[in-house]
Amino acid sequence: MTDLTLDTAPPPPALADLMARLDRSCRTGTRELGAETGSVPASHYTDRVHWQNEQDSLFAHWPIVAAHSAEVAPGSALPFDALGVPIVVTRSIEGRARAFFNVCRHRGMALVTTKGSAPPKATPCKALVCPYHGWTYELDGRLRHRLHAETFDGIDPATLNLVELPCDEAGGLIFVKRTPGPPFSAATFLQGLDAHLQWLGLADMKVFRKVDHVYRANWKLTADAFLEGYHIRVLHRDTIYPFFADAMAVNLRAGPHQDSLVARRTALEGFEPPRDRSxxxxxxxxxxxxxxxxxxxxxxxxxxxxxxxxxxxDEVRWVHTMLIPPDRTGDDWHAHWEKTFNLIEKTVFQQEDIATAVGIQKGLLSGANTGLVAGRLESDVLRFHRGVDAAIGGTLKPAGD
Structure with a gap:
């Protein structure tokens, strides 16, 4: 394996405690189980009203990861439309990330467009120029230039700056809210996990490949799969299960977020407290x-x-970005990363996890199940759905607002 060591500082206390808990579970052979069993109503994956409530209350007002920090270099702009509205993320030469509706204030044209079906990449630019009439905006959203400005009598240019969206950056991630409003703190929103991401070195990673596909399954079905390790032994029997212990994991809950350690087989006989990411x-x-x-x-x-x-x-838009260590980005590493990416994305994710979600979606339409059952190894699935319901109901709000 390659050496990922970037930081030999002690891990944050909460992460160190998580490591100790996993070591204890592996040494004693005792799984940490959730405290409850239950079920998720099938309608939460199929009902259009429930879906619309998610759009209006959850995706419209919560901070959403729009990009890894490395995707938006100083002096560039990245289009982002996965939230259903056109957004552009910019980074000034000074380094500040901002987000705006990707909409010219003149006639509504997109300022930054994408070509082809490949996931969009950031475009180096000194300003945002509308391809329709040439209106030009600074990377901080201010209107710089209007062609034949003298013909817009009585229209105050100060009212024609781009519409800014709440945006902040922490731990190597750029967060955006879809709805205009007051600023928020990404670090506060992460409720301590930014320290974990910093220790792991997320901000230093570089983008190797990105895929952006739509599949016929509710988005929560793919989320469910990543919140429990109960399925690894069976679904991933011939791919990744040979490297993992059977359903052995520990979880740290940070507000609605979660940090987990899933034990590999090398951990089953116990281990010394890891001093670095590698x-x-x-x-x-x-x-x-x-x-x-x-x-x-x-x-x-x-x-x-x-x-x-x-x-x-009944659709999930799956955006997978493969991030690699900064010292492994040369041409001599390309073949290695290409092979690795194909294994994880095309085999494990597409042929196993996503294919299962698509199959479940079809099964839900049969009416055979009124709900999907979760046991104590899947309790975080239940917690996730309670969080979605609480966000829709207004009783769960993002920290840092």
């Missing part, structure tokens, strides 16, 4: 769930950043 990833797979729809999965030598978006009740 040592930790040899005995466990750290996985962060950032409510409501983002996951970070730390494989032994790379990271999967996954966003699960919801274009329709």
């Amino acid at each position: 040592a930790l990833c040899k005995v466990a797979t750290p996985t962060q769930f950032l409510f409501p729809n983002s996951f970070l999965i730390w494989h032994p030598d790379y990271v999967s950043l996954i966003g699960m978006f919801s274009p329709a009740p």
Whole structure:
């Protein structure tokens, strides 16, 4: 395995405690189980009214991961439309990330457009120029230039700056809210997990590949799969299960978020407290769930950043970004990362996890099940759905607002 060591500082106390709990579970052979069993109504995956409530209350007002920090270099702009509205994320030369509706204030044209079906990439630019009439905006959203400005009598240019959206950055991730409003703190929103991401070195990682596909399954079905390890032994029997212990994991709950360590087989006889990311990833797979729809999965030598978006009740927009160590980006590493990416994305994710979600969606339409049952190894699935319901009902709000 490649050496991922970037930081030998002690892990944050909460992460160190998580490591100790996993070591104790592995040494004693005792699984940490949830405190409850239950079920999720089938209608939560199929009902259009429930889906619309998620759009209006959850995706419209919660901070959502729009990109890894490395995707938006200083002096560039990245289009982002996975939340159902056109958004552009910019970064000034000074380094500040901002987000705006990707909409010219003149006639509504998109300022930054994408070509082809490949996931969008940030475009180096000094300003945002509308391709329709040439109206030009600074990267901070201010209107700089209007062609034939003298013909717009009585229209105050100060009212024609881009419409800004709440945006902040922490731990190597850029968060955006879909609805205009006051600023928020991404670090506060993460409720301590930003320290974990900093220790793991997320901000230093670089993008190798990104895929953006839509599949016929409700977005929560793919989220469910990443919130429990009960299925690994069977579904992933021939791919990744040979590397993992059977349903052995520990979880840290940080508000609606979660940080988990999933034990690899190398951890079953116990281990010394890992002093760096490389040592930790040899005995466990750290996985962060950032409510409501983002996951970070730390494989032994790379990271999967996954966003699960919801274009329709029976569709998930799957955005998977493969992040690699900064010292492994040369041409001599390309073949290795290409092979690795194909294994995880095309085999494990597409042929196993996503295919299962698509199959479940079809099964739900049969009416055979009024709900999907979850046992004590799947209690975080129940917790996730309670969080979605609480956000819809207004009783759960993002920290940092």
